[in-house]
Amino acid sequence: MDFKKGLERGPFSDKQAAQLHEALSGLDTGQLQWLSGYFAGVAASPTGAAAVVAGPAVAAAVTAQQLTVLYGSHTGNCEGLAKNLATLARSRGIEVEVADMASFKTRDLKKVSNLAVLVSTHGIGEPPVQAEELHQFLHGKKAPDLSHIKFSVLALGDSSYVDFCQTGKDFDAVLEKLGAQRISTRVDCDVDYEEAAEAWQQALVQAISQASGANATTEVTVKDTVPAEAPKYSRKNPFEATILEKINLNGKGSSKETIHLELSLEGSGLTYEPGDALGVYGTNAASLVEGVLQAAGLSGEELVQGHNGEKPLAEALTYDYELSPISSVTLAKYAELTGSDKLKDIAADNQKMVQYLPGRDMLDLLQEVPHAFQADELLSVLRKNAPRMYSIASSQAAVEDEVHLLVSVVRYEAYGRCKEGLCSATLSDRFHVDDKVKVFVDRNSRFKLPADPEAPIIMVGPGTGVAPFRAFMQHREVADFKGKSWLFFGDRNFTTDFLYQTEWQQYLKEGILTKADVAFSRDQKQKHYVQHRMLENGKELYNWLESGAHFYVCGDAKQMAKDVDGALREIIQQHGGVTVEKAEEYVKYLQRSNRYQTDIY
Amino acid sequence: MEEQLEKQRLSDDEYIKERSDFLRGTIKESLKNPLTGALHPDDVKLIKYHGSYQQHDRDLESERKRQKLEPLYQFMVRVRVPGGITRPDQWLILDELSDKYGNGTMKLTTRQSFQFHGILKRGLKPTIKAINDALLSTIATCGDVNRNVMCNPNPHQSQIHEEVYEMAARMSEYFTPKTTAYHEIWLDKEKVSGTPDFEPLYHETYLPRKFKIALTIPPRNDIDVFANDLGLIAIEENNELIGFNVCVGGGLGSTFGEKATYARLGDVIGFVPKDRIMEVAETVIAIQRDYGNRADRRNSRLKYTIDKRGLEWFVTELNTRIGWEIESPRAFRFDTNGDRYGWLKGTNGKWFYTLFVEHGRVKDEEGYELKKALREVALVLNGDFRLTGNQNLIIGNVEEADKMLIEHILTQHGVLNHPKLTGLRLSSMACVALNTCGLAFAESERYLPSLIDKLDVIMRKNGLETDEINIRMTGCPNGCARASLGEIGFVGRAVGRYNLYLGASHNGDRLNTLYKEMLSEEAIIEALEPILTAYAQEREPQEHFGDFVIRKKIVEATDRPVRILA
Numbered sequence A: 001m002d003f004k005k006g007l008e009r010g011p012f013s014d015k016q017a018a019q020l021h022e023a024l025s026g027l028d029t030g031q032l033q034w035l036s037g038y039f040a041g042v043a044a045s046p047t048g049a050a051a052v053v054a055g056p057a058v059a060a061a062v063t064a065q066q067l068t069v070l071y072g073s074h075t076g077n078c079e080g081l082a083k084n085l086a087t088l089a090r091s092r093g094i095e096v097e098v099a100d101m102a103s104f105k106t107r108d109l110k111k112v113s114n115l116a117v118l119v120s121t122h123g124i125g126e127p128p129v130q131a132e133e134l135h136q137f138l139h140g141k142k143a144p145d146l147s148h149i150k151f152s153v154l155a156l157g158d159s160s161y162v163d164f165c166q167t168g169k170d171f172d173a174v175l176e177k178l179g180a181q182r183i184s185t186r187v188d189c190d191v192d193y194e195e196a197a198e199a200w201q202q203a204l205v206q207a208i209s210q211a212s213g214a215n216a217t218t219e220v221t222v223k224d225t226v227p228a229e230a231p232k233y234s235r236k237n238p239f240e241a242t243i244l245e246k247i248n249l250n251g252k253g254s255s256k257e258t259i260h261l262e263l264s265l266e267g268s269g270l271t272y273e274p275g276d277a278l279g280v281y282g283t284n285a286a287s288l289v290e291g292v293l294q295a296a297g298l299s300g301e302e303l304v305q306g307h308n309g310e311k312p313l314a315e316a317l318t319y320d321y322e323l324s325p326i327s328s329v330t331l332a333k334y335a336e337l338t339g340s341d342k343l344k345d346i347a348a349d350n351q352k353m354v355q356y357l358p359g360r361d362m363l364d365l366l367q368e369v370p371h372a373f374q375a376d377e378l379l380s381v382l383r384k385n386a387p388r389m390y391s392i393a394s395s396q397a398a399v400e401d402e403v404h405l406l407v408s409v410v411r412y413e414a415y416g417r418c419k420e421g422l423c424s425a426t427l428s429d430r431f432h433v434d435d436k437v438k439v440f441v442d443r444n445s446r447f448k449l450p451a452d453p454e455a456p457i458i459m460v461g462p463g464t465g466v467a468p469f470r471a472f473m474q475h476r477e478v479a480d481f482k483g484k485s486w487l488f489f490g491d492r493n494f495t496t497d498f499l500y501q502t503e504w505q506q507y508l509k510e511g512i513l514t515k516a517d518v519a520f521s522r523d524q525k526q527k528h529y530v531q532h533r534m535l536e537n538g539k540e541l542y543n544w545l546e547s548g549a550h551f552y553v554c555g556d557a558k559q560m561a562k563d564v565d566g567a568l569r570e571i572i573q574q575h576g577g578v579t580v581e582k583a584e585e586y587v588k589y590l591q592r593s594n595r596y597q598t599d600i601y
Numbered sequence B: 001m002e003e004q005l006e007k008q009r010l011s012d013d014e015y016i017k018e019r020s021d022f023l024r025g026t027i028k029e030s031l032k033n034p035l036t037g038a039l040h041p042d043d044v045k046l047i048k049y050h051g052s053y054q055q056h057d058r059d060l061e062s063e064r065k066r067q068k069l070e071p072l073y074q075f076m077v078r079v080r081v082p083g084g085i086t087r088p089d090q091w092l093i094l095d096e097l098s099d100k101y102g103n104g105t106m107k108l109t110t111r112q113s114f115q116f117h118g119i120l121k122r123g124l125k126p127t128i129k130a131i132n133d134a135l136l137s138t139i140a141t142c143g144d145v146n147r148n149v150m151c152n153p154n155p156h157q158s159q160i161h162e163e164v165y166e167m168a169a170r171m172s173e174y175f176t177p178k179t180t181a182y183h184e185i186w187l188d189k190e191k192v193s194g195t196p197d198f199e200p201l202y203h204e205t206y207l208p209r210k211f212k213i214a215l216t217i218p219p220r221n222d223i224d225v226f227a228n229d230l231g232l233i234a235i236e237e238n239n240e241l242i243g244f245n246v247c248v249g250g251g252l253g254s255t256f257g258e259k260a261t262y263a264r265l266g267d268v269i270g271f272v273p274k275d276r277i278m279e280v281a282e283t284v285i286a287i288q289r290d291y292g293n294r295a296d297r298r299n300s301r302l303k304y305t306i307d308k309r310g311l312e313w314f315v316t317e318l319n320t321r322i323g324w325e326i327e328s329p330r331a332f333r334f335d336t337n338g339d340r341y342g343w344l345k346g347t348n349g350k351w352f353y354t355l356f357v358e359h360g361r362v363k364d365e366e367g368y369e370l371k372k373a374l375r376e377v378a379l380v381l382n383g384d385f386r387l388t389g390n391q392n393l394i395i396g397n398v399e400e401a402d403k404m405l406i407e408h409i410l411t412q413h414g415v416l417n418h419p420k421l422t423g424l425r426l427s428s429m430a431c432v433a434l435n436t437c438g439l440a441f442a443e444s445e446r447y448l449p450s451l452i453d454k455l456d457v458i459m460r461k462n463g464l465e466t467d468e469i470n471i472r473m474t475g476c477p478n479g480c481a482r483a484s485l486g487e488i489g490f491v492g493r494a495v496g497r498y499n500l501y502l503g504a505s506h507n508g509d510r511l512n513t514l515y516k517e518m519l520s521e522e523a524i525i526e527a528l529e530p531i532l533t534a535y536a537q538e539r540e541p542q543e544h545f546g547d548f549v550i551r552k553k554i555v556e557a558t559d560r561p562v563r564i565l566a
């Protein structure tokens, strides 16, 4: 139907007529009948007021879509992306609700129509703490029917882990199983997630808009998805920071090598907060590049078009790709390329991969299953050189445009050769004072000092885990926080491995640090670790928690974080005099109220 | 009021002693603190009385500072061995401890004790416990008390040696502090409640400063009797010990640029029959306790107490306190303050092997495995080990039949007939100095050996390679290796710079005199070459180097000769 202009236009102004035309064009008869009934109702009401209210409702009923964005994040990447998605979707007239999985009420799933899930994987293929409950709920007996939901999943991960993006995959599968329909396909992101994540956002928003009849405008610039205050340096465009100071903190005769680095951020405009990490790009050792080239039967001079522009192969291998460790993806690709049954068999089986990958580098792979390569063929199987994260060990309040790191150098012997960590060995062997390192700030909204300066903090940071706590101390000193603080530190030997010893002693002397307990595992026959010190001080630790202390753990994820978590539960149980279940709740409560934060790796 | 003023002038150490509750302080707590390898500052002073010094590895000082690590705190532990005699089984235990808790070496000191270095705080208690289990002790080897009592090993005159040694042991025991703090802290003995500590001799603030006693039997002066606060010279009559000449006021330490401090040899004030010697010794200590300077530690040794009031005053004070008069000194003669090496037969028919231990450091080196060798000797020996006052070792009371075996063990490990054992080296002493001694200005133990290599070139050129010129070096003017009694003496001024002293007697009864200051190694060689050459050509028969340089007026004889009262 159509509204005529002029006399035939009825009781409407031209403008109104035009609007009505716009609003009603393309409605099918059913819709028009519904509307006539609706307007009858409005006319019947004593005043026309309802119509005014109903006005927008009409428009909504016609176009606006709802989108619920759920994120499960540990170090904040998914959280950041979730907020970008919200901005983008809103800019397309979609009504968006963003929620952290931890605080999302599962009964609200009923109200959800469109659902975007952004979730990372932690531990060894496990959901981040924030996602645990929802993950369990959906996989459990009480899981509801979700056939009313349209969804899409963005999975963040790190392909150097065998269970790459496992949690994302879980959500994707379980939502489907519960009857929900996929609006756009899942995207698995490696540590360089920006581009892939952006593509996923575009596709999703597009799909939702299309689903709503509204003719979605597609000329959306990338800017929409980048937060306004984005610094000009980023993971994709790292800053070249000059090394000001480099010290191996381990005393003569130590079995370890832990480097204290001071970098200059001068002129970068980069800022960070205690708890954030710094991303650092390393390079491959010349010897390894050499070895790989030989094994691949290539000279290194071949010009190749890598992800970082055209350059000689040797250069690309040194700076732009990883030769160690090998990622599961690389293994799979290489298996395909070579058609090796042995490798295919391994790549097909997680268990076998877990056995096979650790300790092997690209050279091992090429030697075990040789292949005559084309230069670009080689690149195609390799993982892009991914930055390594280092918890920042300084506070800008104290060091201004410097940033300090504490790096434990990875060296080990495997498969007949001395292996080294790509990034840590770069910082130890290849970069020296005055050299430049490519870095960017990686915010971690989930590891922050309490807002309340009076709140006590308990810091558990053995080994390099102590890094962010040095930042905490520097910050509290300058900001003159009054809250009590308690450090648990541990390492191998007291005389050589007490990282930042003189600084902790000074902080204690000045009362900026209230209490410190240390455990050195190799100074006596029986091994002592931080969790043992916690248990010894259980009563007092519990009292601190009761008086509102925030509990922080940083460092090794494989063993330490688990043992410390266990000790914490034991302490709560014993000194709170409660059951395992209650202790469990207590811990969950601490986590949800952000009083139990971990930065583990 | 007077009291008050008097008190305010006391040195800090006096207050620390006073509030320490008989040397307890907070040592127990300090040992427990896991955040530092050091002790509380007060306890650093107090632990000396328990036989240990807090030190740190000075070689690593600046490196560790940069690494944000505290200094590598470690402890030196000094074992009290009256007269320096230990049993083989005790030796084995000490040897083991040095590897388990220390830096793998043992230091035989210039006062006949053992020292361990490099013990970490957590190793301190087990070490001291083990030493006590071996029936040795560390108590009062340091601190403002009487130290380890020296006694020359004197094997070739054993019939009175036995008795003199007994006396040394008795004094050592009698003058040890009586507080039970030591046993509570290190041996887990509970303090018996209701038994207040009581120090009959020392009282609660102990002595103003360290106090040293040595006994010797002429003609040997190998413990440098004149360097002690109280020196006792054994007097015998037809092979019977009848008593001792008493010398007081010896001490060698001084401070550069402080005229009020100086090295001084003890004066011989009289003779005392052996049955009254304890009484006299105790009274001498009591006088120093009451009159010694407690305000300025640099002027508090007995030598200063005596010089302030006069030697005559001291003798009178002593006589009045004991209530009788000590007799005038008997005649005595010393030939040398060095050791005699190799086998000597004791009058008991047993054999004694005096072994050169370079600067007392028992360790293993490429081709010279001294520590291993002595361990093996200890396993077969049924005699004893005797530390000499020159940082050497006597393998004592060896059966005729075992001589071969012991020589064999020593030869096997390259310890015997070492080509470097020239007369000069055999007569050398050096203090510890770097890297452990906190007071060192320069190297000593780690440097003298290489300097002697160079000087030996000159010695050989002049046919002096077997001449025993006693040559001593210290890293600072405290005189731990008694450098002021060296015919050639070096005292460290700064890293690589030494003062050179000449003209001490060969038997320890005359101090040397400053010859040149601030010498580098080249300058030392340059200074000594012509003098040694002249000595080779122009010396009189049997003339010792120290006497030669004075006759030749290369230096003046010291203006502080030993006084012998009539």
Ligand code: SRM
Residues within 6 Å of the ligand: B053, B055, B076, B078, B108, B109, B110, B111, B112, B113, B114, B115, B141, B147, B148, B210, B212, B224, B227, B250, B251, B252, B253, B254, B301, B360, B391, B430, B431, B432, B433, B436, B437, B438, B439, B478, B479, B480, B481, B482
């Ligand atoms: C180990 C030894 C030297 C050696 O290489 O053998 C030694 C080593 C030290 N002496 Fe000594 N003295 C040693 C015999 C001497 C002697 C020689 C003697 O007694 O025959 C003297 C000169 C005689 C004297 O007492 O005057 C001596 C005069 C000093 C002094 C200066 C005392 C004074 O009144 O001037 C100090 C510094 C102090 O006491 O303040 C000192 C202090 C020290 C200390 C403890 C440094 C300190 O106070 O921090 C040295 C420890 C270094 C280390 O790392 O081991 N040492 N010290 C000797 C241990 C003797 C023992 O077993 O008890």
Ligand SMILES: Cc1cc2nc3c(=O)[nH]c(=O)nc-3n(C[C@H](O)[C@H](O)[C@H](O)COP(=O)(O)OP(=O)(O)OC[C@H]3O[C@@H](n4cnc5c(N)ncnc54)[C@H](O)[C@@H]3O)c2cc1C
Residues within 6 Å of the ligand: A075, A277, A282, A324, A325, A358, A359, A360, A388, A389, A390, A391, A392, A406, A407, A408, A409, A410, A411, A412, A413, A414, A420, A421, A422, A423, A424, A425, A464, A465, A467, A599, A600, A601
């Ligand atoms: C949020 C966060 C914060 C971090 N903070 C810090 C920090 O403050 N300080 C710090 O030092 N590190 C920190 N890390 C770890 C850091 O990012 C790197 O993972 C670490 O430095 C190793 O990187 P690399 O390039 O040197 O080693 P890689 O080249 O990545 O090699 C590491 C791999 O080598 C293999 N490997 C290692 N040891 C052995 C062995 N013995 N046998 C066989 N295989 C072995 C394993 O597969 C391991 O994954 C943090 C990590 C994260 C995620």
Ligand SMILES: Cc1cc2nc3c(=O)[nH]c(=O)nc-3n(C[C@H](O)[C@H](O)[C@H](O)COP(=O)(O)O)c2cc1C
Residues within 6 Å of the ligand: A072, A073, A074, A075, A076, A077, A078, A079, A119, A120, A121, A122, A123, A124, A125, A126, A128, A156, A157, A158, A159, A161, A162, A163, A164, A165, A166, A191, A557, A600, A601
């Ligand atoms: C301790 C730790 C364990 C991890 N384990 C895995 C894993 O098993 N599989 C995976 O794909 N990624 C793993 N990752 C990589 C993270 O998922 C990736 O860094 C992601 O970007 C983090 O996103 P978030 O900040 O939202 O938590 C792990 C990261 C950390 C720090």
Ligand code: SF4
Residues within 6 Å of the ligand: B431, B432, B433, B434, B437, B438, B439, B440, B441, B444, B474, B475, B476, B477, B478, B479, B480, B481
């Ligand atoms: S003489 Fe000086 S340097 Fe040598 S040990 Fe004694 S105090 Fe130390």
